[in-house]
Amino acid sequence: MTPREILALCREHQVRAIDLRFMDFPGTLKHFTIPVQVLTEKSFEEGFDFDASSMYGWQAINESDMLVVPQPETAFVDPFLPHTLCLSCNIQDPITRVDYAKDPRNVARKADAYLKSTGIADEIRFGLEPEFFIFDNVRFDQTINQGYYHLESAEGEWARGKFSEGPQSNAGYQIRKGEGYFPVPPGDILHSLRNDMMMALTECGIEIEAHHHEVATGGQAEIDLAHKPLLQAADLLLRFKYIVKNVASRAGKTVTFMPKPLWGDNGSGLHMHLSLWKDGETLFADSGYGGLSELALHAMGGILHHAPAIMAFCCPTTNSYKRLVPGFDAPINLTYSFRNRSAAIRIPVHTSNRNSKRFELRFPDSSSNPYLAMSAIVMAALDGIQNKIDPGPPLDKDIYDLEPGELDNSPKTPVSLDKALDALRADHDFLLRGDVFTEDVIDTWIWYKTERDVKALRERPHPCEFLMYYDI
CATH class of the missing domain: 3.10.20.70 (Glutamine synthetase, N-terminal domain)
Structure with a gap:
């Protein structure tokens, strides 16, 4: 307009x-x-x-x-x-x-301009799958003499033995831990609310592909956005989060995009489906592994090679790394696979349509600033293409059925935010090309996240420490 x-x-x-x-x-x-x-x-x-x-x-x-x-x-x-x-x-x-330079939207605009300047492609498209939790109520605080959180959900396992009345009274249909994927009502008590979200999103110009209940109990949801170019995808994700939160608030609920609000259950990610285009044609479809082109494999190689550094933007909270732990769907091995969802990059199975060929990056989460996270991913992918970075061998096995030691040589995601920030400090030259990120942006991000996130959590007693050490 x-x-x-x-x-x-x-x-x-x-x-x-x-x-x-x-x-x-x-x-x-x-x-x-x-x-x-x-x-x-x-x-x-x-x-x-x-x-x-x-x-x-x-x-x-x-x-x-x-x-x-x-x-x-x-x-x-x-x-x-x-x-x-x-x-x-x-x-x-x-x-x-x-x-x-430190306007995140400007960073994304420069990433898009740099992509075009390379001549490799004229567009990168992102299809986003944000996951989030819908809780009935939340209470939390951190003061000098107390620190706690309390979450409430009518569908959670913890609600099964609690008496309640009204439209969400206990009828015995609470979702068990780890069994939240695709249940129908009355087990899925949030279906109508997600429908309201979908309709509000559509009316506000956001093209939605699907919505459903996710694996975790406690109201975990996913609403998938259609593929859009970089800047538009980031703009729409901000609009998405605003609308979803307000629809929930009007219904007396609360939404969080916090990656891991529940201990011992699945966390929430922001899976990103990527594809590069030129002159209206996809550059990812060919006869290589998983039906990908050599260019797509090199793009994956760049992302996997720089993953510890770009995770400082894609997984930018201390809570992000509580999601990236063994035993859940979130990937901890920096590898790729056709169909296998336990890899950091998955090549989806789909129709024979060339234009649907893409790969899915699975470690980002919705606590990220989408302009910075998507820009960092673009720069890593372009570095992989420009330098023909080999992504290594795929991981086609179920990681949970592997013998001990089989993955010892596989690169892993950082175990904490401070480790990801260390990686960014050591590996960010690829982000500076085309003046997309600047040294000031990198330095300020590392400083801010160290002081406001890492240090803040490190200095505070944790409630779990009282369970472990109070009577020591």
């Missing part, structure tokens, strides 16, 4: 407020609102000023003024805020009008 068409849309839908949205450096969606009368065609060039010093990892107080510049192609009418149109924005310096 053009700026003029946006203004016409506002008149058609009786819009009275414009919500300007952008993502901060850590990956939190931010916004402020202006009256519709303030928005003009020039606004899409001139932007609106705001204080960037209040955003973690951005400007100092003496250089705080920055601009948000609305992007007309991102417009949608908000289904939760009356008479409100939402616009995603780019961040610019108000003096030089240069796009801000």
Whole structure:
């Protein structure tokens, strides 16, 4: 849509407020609102000023003024805020009008531009499968003298012996641990809510392929998004999370994209299906392993080679690595396979249609900033193609049936966020090409995640430590 068409849309839908949205450096969606009368065609060039010093990892107080510049192609009418149109924005310096290096959306734009500049492809498409939990209630706190969390779900195993009344009263259909995949109602008590989410998403311009209950108990869900180009896929994922959370909130529920909220049950990932395209044709289909082209295998090689480093963006929380443990669906071996879901990269089985050929990256999760995570993946894949990185032998066996020692030489995912940050510190030259990431972006990310995540958790007593050590 053009700026003029946006203004016409506002008149058609009786819009009275414009919500300007952008993502901060850590990956939190931010916004402020202006009256519709303030928005003009020039606004899409001139932007609106705001204080960037209040955003973690951005400007100092003496250089705080920055601009948000609305992007007309991102417009949608908000289904939760009356008479409100939402616009995603780019961040610019108000003096030089240069796009801000630490604006995550700008990083994704530069990754897309660099992809085109290589001549390898003119488009990369991402099909996203975000998983999340829908809980009835949550309580948590961390103070000087206490630290706890408490989750409630009517469908959880822990609810079976608890008396309750109403539409979700105990009828004996609670889902057992690890048995949450594809149950029908009344066991799947959240089907109608997911339908509401799907319809709200569709009405807001997000193309949905399917939704279903996931493996874990406690209301784990998955809603799959159709393949879209890099920047559009990241924009739509932010819209997706906003809509899903608000639909749940209206129903008196709470949604979390935290990777591992439940101990001993499956965590939530963000599986990403990737494919490269040029002149409207896929570059991934050929007669190689799993029906892939040599170019696709080299792309996988680059991602696997740089995986420990890019996981600092794809799995950016301390909680992410509680999901990446043995015994669950989340992969801990950096290898690939046709059909095998226990590998870090899976080549799906599908129809003979060449255009559906892709591979699925399985270690990312939805705590990530999608602009930074997807950009890092693109840069790793391009490095693999440019340097013809061999992905090594596939893992076609069930890892849970292997003999002890069979995977000793297989590279593993980092065991913690600080290890992933160490990997990023040692291996990030490939991210700097085309000025996609800058040294400042890398350094700020490592500093922020070390101080705000790693150090914060390391310094606090954990409730489990009281179970283990209080009577020592």
